[in-house]
Amino acid sequence: MSSPGARVLGAASAGLLFGAGLVVSGMTDPQKVLAFLDPFGAWDPSLAFVMLGAIAVHAVAYRFVRRLSKPFAAHEFHVPRVGAIDARLVLGAATFGVGWGLSGYCPGPSVVALGSGSGAAGIFVVAILAGILAVGAAGHRVRDRAPAAAAE
Numbered sequence: 001m002s003s004p005g006a007r008v009l010g011a012a013s014a015g016l017l018f019g020a021g022l023v024v025s026g027m028t029d030p031q032k033v034l035a036f037l038d039p040f041g042a043w044d045p046s047l048a049f050v051m052l053g054a055i056a057v058h059a060v061a062y063r064f065v066r067r068l069s070k071p072f073a074a075h076e077f078h079v080p081r082v083g084a085i086d087a088r089l090v091l092g093a094a095t096f097g098v099g100w101g102l103s104g105y106c107p108g109p110s111v112v113a114l115g116s117g118s119g120a121a122g123i124f125v126v127a128i129l130a131g132i133l134a135v136g137a138a139g140h141r142v143r144d145r146a147p148a149a150a151a152e
Helices: 004-025 030-036 046-065 087-103 107-114 119-151
Strands: none
Touching: 004 107, 030 046, 030 087, 087 119, 107 119
16 A cells, blocks of 8 residues: 555646636536536536536546456555435435535535635535534434434
Protein backbone atom coordinates (compact mmCIF):
# COMPACT_ATOMS: atom_id res chain seq x y z
CA MET A 1 0.00 0.00 0.00
CA SER A 2 1.26 3.48 -0.76
CA SER A 3 2.21 6.03 1.87
CA PRO A 4 -0.39 8.39 3.37
CA GLY A 5 1.28 11.30 1.56
CA ALA A 6 0.95 9.52 -1.78
CA ARG A 7 -2.72 8.77 -1.08
CA VAL A 8 -3.38 12.43 -0.24
CA LEU A 9 -1.54 13.56 -3.36
CA GLY A 10 -3.47 11.06 -5.47
CA ALA A 11 -6.81 12.14 -3.98
CA ALA A 12 -5.96 15.83 -4.41
CA SER A 13 -4.91 15.26 -8.02
CA ALA A 14 -8.10 13.34 -8.78
CA GLY A 15 -10.16 16.07 -7.13
CA LEU A 16 -8.45 18.83 -9.10
CA LEU A 17 -8.91 16.91 -12.37
CA PHE A 18 -12.58 16.28 -11.55
CA GLY A 19 -13.12 19.94 -10.62
CA ALA A 20 -11.40 21.13 -13.80
CA GLY A 21 -13.63 18.79 -15.82
CA LEU A 22 -16.72 20.23 -14.15
CA VAL A 23 -15.62 23.79 -14.97
CA VAL A 24 -14.65 23.02 -18.58
CA SER A 25 -17.89 21.10 -19.21
CA GLY A 26 -20.07 23.89 -17.81
CA MET A 27 -21.50 21.77 -14.98
CA THR A 28 -20.70 24.54 -12.48
CA ASP A 29 -22.94 27.00 -14.38
CA PRO A 30 -26.44 26.57 -12.95
CA GLN A 31 -28.03 28.26 -15.99
CA LYS A 32 -26.47 25.70 -18.33
CA VAL A 33 -27.67 22.85 -16.10
CA LEU A 34 -31.18 24.29 -15.86
CA ALA A 35 -31.27 24.66 -19.67
CA PHE A 36 -30.33 20.97 -19.94
CA LEU A 37 -33.16 20.07 -17.55
CA ASP A 38 -35.73 22.03 -19.63
CA PRO A 39 -36.44 19.87 -22.71
CA PHE A 40 -39.60 21.85 -23.57
CA GLY A 41 -37.97 25.29 -23.33
CA ALA A 42 -34.52 26.54 -24.30
CA TRP A 43 -33.05 23.03 -24.09
CA ASP A 44 -29.24 22.75 -24.17
CA PRO A 45 -28.28 19.11 -24.88
CA SER A 46 -24.53 19.70 -24.46
CA LEU A 47 -24.44 18.19 -20.96
CA ALA A 48 -25.72 14.92 -22.42
CA PHE A 49 -22.43 14.73 -24.35
CA VAL A 50 -20.54 15.39 -21.10
CA MET A 51 -22.40 12.51 -19.46
CA LEU A 52 -21.84 10.19 -22.42
CA GLY A 53 -18.13 11.05 -22.36
CA ALA A 54 -17.96 10.29 -18.64
CA ILE A 55 -19.72 6.96 -19.15
CA ALA A 56 -17.28 6.03 -21.94
CA VAL A 57 -14.23 6.88 -19.81
CA HIS A 58 -15.65 4.93 -16.87
CA ALA A 59 -16.43 1.89 -19.02
CA VAL A 60 -12.83 1.72 -20.25
CA ALA A 61 -11.32 2.40 -16.82
CA TYR A 62 -13.60 -0.13 -15.11
CA ARG A 63 -12.46 -2.91 -17.44
CA PHE A 64 -8.85 -2.12 -16.49
CA VAL A 65 -9.53 -1.81 -12.76
CA ARG A 66 -11.46 -5.10 -12.63
CA ARG A 67 -8.25 -6.92 -13.56
CA LEU A 68 -6.32 -5.55 -10.57
CA SER A 69 -5.95 -7.73 -7.49
CA LYS A 70 -6.21 -4.65 -5.24
CA PRO A 71 -6.50 -0.89 -5.65
CA PHE A 72 -3.40 1.29 -5.86
CA ALA A 73 -4.05 3.15 -2.60
CA ALA A 74 -5.99 0.72 -0.40
CA HIS A 75 -5.86 -2.83 0.92
CA GLU A 76 -9.05 -3.89 -0.86
CA PHE A 77 -11.78 -2.70 -3.18
CA HIS A 78 -14.90 -1.31 -1.54
CA VAL A 79 -17.64 -2.12 -4.02
CA PRO A 80 -21.17 -1.32 -2.88
CA ARG A 81 -23.53 -4.24 -2.67
CA VAL A 82 -26.73 -4.03 -4.62
CA GLY A 83 -29.51 -3.29 -2.17
CA ALA A 84 -33.23 -3.04 -2.22
CA ILE A 85 -34.98 0.02 -3.54
CA ASP A 86 -36.61 1.32 -0.38
CA ALA A 87 -38.42 4.48 0.71
CA ARG A 88 -35.21 6.06 2.00
CA LEU A 89 -33.49 5.63 -1.39
CA VAL A 90 -36.48 6.95 -3.34
CA LEU A 91 -36.90 9.94 -1.00
CA GLY A 92 -33.19 10.73 -1.21
CA ALA A 93 -33.18 10.51 -5.01
CA ALA A 94 -36.29 12.68 -5.25
CA THR A 95 -34.81 15.27 -2.89
CA PHE A 96 -31.59 15.32 -4.93
CA GLY A 97 -33.54 15.74 -8.18
CA VAL A 98 -35.74 18.53 -6.84
CA GLY A 99 -32.72 20.36 -5.41
CA TRP A 100 -30.82 20.00 -8.69
CA GLY A 101 -33.82 21.12 -10.73
CA LEU A 102 -34.54 24.16 -8.57
CA SER A 103 -30.97 25.38 -8.14
CA GLY A 104 -29.02 24.03 -11.10
CA TYR A 105 -26.40 22.71 -8.66
CA CYS A 106 -25.54 19.24 -7.48
CA PRO A 107 -22.98 18.61 -4.70
CA GLY A 108 -19.73 18.30 -6.70
CA PRO A 109 -20.20 21.32 -8.96
CA SER A 110 -21.47 23.44 -6.05
CA VAL A 111 -18.25 22.85 -4.11
CA VAL A 112 -16.18 23.69 -7.19
CA ALA A 113 -18.29 26.85 -7.76
CA LEU A 114 -17.40 27.99 -4.23
CA GLY A 115 -13.95 28.74 -5.65
CA SER A 116 -15.48 31.41 -7.88
CA GLY A 117 -17.01 33.16 -4.88
CA SER A 118 -20.56 32.28 -5.92
CA GLY A 119 -22.98 33.23 -3.16
CA ALA A 120 -25.63 30.89 -4.59
CA ALA A 121 -23.17 27.98 -4.41
CA GLY A 122 -22.37 28.92 -0.81
CA ILE A 123 -26.05 28.86 0.13
CA PHE A 124 -26.47 25.52 -1.64
CA VAL A 125 -23.47 23.96 0.16
CA VAL A 126 -24.78 25.21 3.53
CA ALA A 127 -28.18 23.69 2.70
CA ILE A 128 -26.51 20.37 1.80
CA LEU A 129 -24.62 20.32 5.09
CA ALA A 130 -27.80 21.17 7.03
CA GLY A 131 -29.63 18.35 5.24
CA ILE A 132 -26.85 15.88 6.00
CA LEU A 133 -26.92 16.84 9.67
CA ALA A 134 -30.73 16.67 9.83
CA VAL A 135 -30.90 13.24 8.18
CA GLY A 136 -28.08 11.99 10.40
CA ALA A 137 -29.85 13.22 13.53
CA ALA A 138 -33.16 11.72 12.40
CA GLY A 139 -31.45 8.42 11.62
CA HIS A 140 -29.89 8.30 15.07
CA ARG A 141 -33.27 8.94 16.69
CA VAL A 142 -34.87 6.14 14.68
CA ARG A 143 -32.04 3.69 15.48
CA ASP A 144 -32.05 4.69 19.16
CA ARG A 145 -35.80 3.98 19.45
CA ALA A 146 -35.79 0.71 17.49
CA PRO A 147 -34.50 -1.56 20.32
CA ALA A 148 -37.00 -0.09 22.80
CA ALA A 149 -39.90 -0.63 20.37
CA ALA A 150 -38.77 -4.21 19.73
CA ALA A 151 -38.66 -4.95 23.49
CA GLU A 152 -42.30 -3.93 24.02
